[in-house]
Amino acid sequence: MNQLEEMQTFVRVVDAGSITKVAEQMNTVKSAISRRLSELESRLGVSLLTRTTRTHTITDAGLTFYDHCVRIIEEVSQAESSISNKEKALEGRIRLAVPLSFGLAKLSPLLQQFNNLHPKIKFDVDFNDRHIELAEEGFDLAIRIAKLKDSSLIAKRLTTIQLILCASPAYLAKHGAPNTPQGLANGHVKLNYHSAPDSWKFTTKSGGTESISIPSVMNANNGDFLCQAAIAGKGVILMPDFICAEAIESEQLNIILPNQLTNSLLNVYAIYPQNKHQPQRVKSLIAFLVEQFKTSNK
Amino acid sequence: MNQLEEMQTFVRVVDAGSITKVAEQMNTVKSAISRRLSELESRLGVSLLTRTTRTHTITDAGLTFYDHCVRIIEEVSQAESSISNKEKALEGRIRLAVPLSFGLAKLSPLLQQFNNLHPKIKFDVDFNDRHIELAEEGFDLAIRIAKLKDSSLIAKRLTTIQLILCASPAYLAKHGAPNTPQGLANGHVKLNYHSAPDSWKFTTKSGGTESISIPSVMNANNGDFLCQAAIAGKGVILMPDFICAEAIESEQLNIILPNQLTNSLLNVYAIYPQNKHQPQRVKSLIAFLVEQFKTSNK
DNA sequence: CCTTATAGTTCTAATATTTGAAACAGTAAG
DNA sequence: CTTACTGTTTCAAATATTAGAACTATAAGG
Missing domain, CATH: 3.40.190.10 (Periplasmic binding protein-like II)
Incomplete structure (x- = not known):
């Protein structure tokens, strides 16, 4: 029971006035068309076409139904094409x-x-x-x-994003610029970026791993804010490159322990x-x- | 490919928010519902629902399509019920x-x-x-x-209609009232009703058949007109009972050779x-x- | 008036589609 | 971490649809 196909068939038969022609149009055989029409009429319990053996005339009910069908078919095609087009187009x-x-x-x-x-x-x-x-x-x-x-x-x-450890020249002048991870652990403070880990991991020159944890004097979930704080000399930050690149470029911030961080890529x-x-x-x-x-x- | 059922399924899934519930509502299994939705999406080439394993959210395209579907389903049901009712009702x-x-x-x-x-x-x-x-x-x-x-x-x-042979009393007085079919053949004239046969067939008292043909002085395709002419005495008419009954009742016309016509029933x-x-x-x-x-x- | 061609219907075997059941995969809630 | 539940996939079985031929009846053409 494919109501829409039945409706379509009915409309085409009415338009063409011939079951045989419609069968050709729709690439099928006339028996299929005939059966679809009978099926539709049975379901509705109404004769849509009054038939003689060779011709048919539309009934009153058929005429009413025809109008409905035409509109419905149009709407279905609109419904389908509207969204299909919309999704397929660059809009x-x-x-x-x-x-x-x-x-x-x-x-x-x-x-x-x-x-x-x-x-x-x-x-x-x-x-x-x-x-x-x-x-x-x-x-x-x-x-x-x-x-x-x-x-x-x-x-x-x-x-990928490169994480960079840095601090302002003023801060480094005051606290000393560390040359090793261990150096960082002595008296330095950090400005903590939201989801960053508590400790920082470094790959030592000998190939080992070292984990350093320093106190945080400021926490925030906004990198730019922390970056400003670092520029103001408040502490060390571990920042994505895109946030601190400019400050490093202009030497407001200096990189600490370059290329020594483990997993510095996000x-x-x-x-x-x-x-x-x-x-x-x-x-x-x-x-x-x-x-x-x-x-x-x- | 039953587009309408697919649309119906889609609408119900959106309304109910659950494939399982819809399967129960529609007296089928969830696999059928799931497949119908996938089928519809494939045909449209568009995702209507964004799914996680347990839930789904309607997409933009789905929303648009949903509105179309609701209207189409409504119209189909209107189309079918309107004519079904009309044909089934006494109107x-x-x-x-x-x-x-x-x-x-x-x-x-x-x-x-x-x-x-x-x-x-x-x-x-x-x-x-x-x-x-x-x-x-x-x-x-x-x-x-x-x-x-x-x-x-x-x-x-x-x-059934009874054909009656009759003429006006005045006519019969002038031409003589025949007692046998042969008598009718002598000098009588008829007023000829449109599709009536040229000759009249009688069953004789002996059981034989007699065919009588008399001249027609007036032809018309309207019985009432010929009946008036007969009343005016213009000739003999072979008329359906319902046309001449009243004139016979009022004796403006008299029956000729009653019960002797062969095939007098229509x-x-x-x-x-x-x-x-x-x-x-x-x-x-x-x-x-x-x-x-x-x-x-x- | 008869013959032939044509339109539509009906029937049946072959084909295609849809279903139901179960296995599966993934998530939420306790 | 386990249980319960949602949705998907798979596949045999049930169902529906089709193609093609036979049939009926009409229209058209000689």
Whole structure:
């Protein structure tokens, strides 16, 4: 019982005035068309066509039904094509969740660029460091830093972030610039970034691992704030490169113990629900981000 | 591929928020529901629901599609129920073709009665003696007198008509009232009713058949007109009883050679296309006519 | 008027689709 | 950490649909 196909068949038979012709149009045999019509009439309990052996005339009820059918068929085709087109075209809205600092520093310009390429794609960006249930909150895509555990999501690595240990020249002048991890443990204080580990691990020149823990004089979940504090000489920070790069460049901050940190690399992932059918706009954005990060890292 | 069922399933899943519940509602198993959704999404090439293993959230596209679906389902149900009800209820229009004289004389009062019983049933009556292609011209029903050959139609005998040979007393006084068919052949003239045969057949007292042909001084395709002419003494008429009964009653016409005509009975049939599903109103009318003629003939 | 071609219906074997049941995978709640 | 529950997948069995031929009846053409 395929109501829609029955309706379609009925409409075409009325239009063409011939079961045989419709069978040809629809690439089937006349018996199939005949049976569909009978089926429909039986279900409705109404004759739609008054038949002689060779011709048929539409009944009153048939006429009424015909009008309904035409409209319904039109609406179904609209319903299907509207969303299919929308999803296949580079337009519509992308809901995106990004970490605050990385988002502002690194992603923001890329999104602007992407938007220039595809002006019909609108963004709805949530800058937030909280954990987000992608599927449940209706996000198309999220950017996450570091490890993820949600296994029903798909992750694509975009780039890496270098963690850099640094402090201001004034601070270092006052507390002494350490040459070894051990040196850091003597009298230094840190400004603690939100989800950072309590202790820092270093790879020594001999190849061993050393874990150093120093007191935190300031905690915050915002890297830029801590970076400002470090520039003001409040302590040592372990910061993603994109946050402190500028301060290092201008020598407001100096790198401490370069290349000695273990696991100083964080991965940045684009993660998205494992939808079988992803809107084209989302696919495009992911591809764009992958491409951009690839070239900018060269 | 049953699009409508897919849409229905999708809507119910969105409403209920659970595939399992919908499976129960629809008296099937969850695997069927799950497969229908996947099928629909594949065909559209779009994710309608973003799934985790235990829950799902509707996507943007899903939301759009949902609205369409709800409207379409509503319209389909309207389309089907509207005509089903209309055809099953005692309302609507009956297109009826009836012979002119018989229609006016015998049918007209019955139709009025029927209309009083079922005031919602409208009539569209074509009083016409021409041959009508029932099916092709969209009639629900026709009343026909005598034989019919259209085998794709169904006929139901309603009543019989008695043909009566008569003339006015004045005419008979002038030309002589015949006692035998042979007597009629001597100097009598007839007023010829449209499709009547050229010669009249009589059953003689000895049991034989006699065929008499007399000149026609007037031809017409309207019985009432010929009846008036006969009353005016213009000639002999062979008329259906319902046309001349009143004139005979009032002795404006006298019966000639009573009970001697062969085949003086005509059958009246209700004929209708052999639709498998006839509107209830038409069924009712046929039943009513059969019933009324049965009682009136007692 | 008869013959032939054609339209639609019905029947049946073959084919395709859909279902139901069970196994499976993953998550939430206790 | 276990249990209960949700949704997905798989596959044999049930169901529905189709193609093709035979059949009925009409229209058209000689």
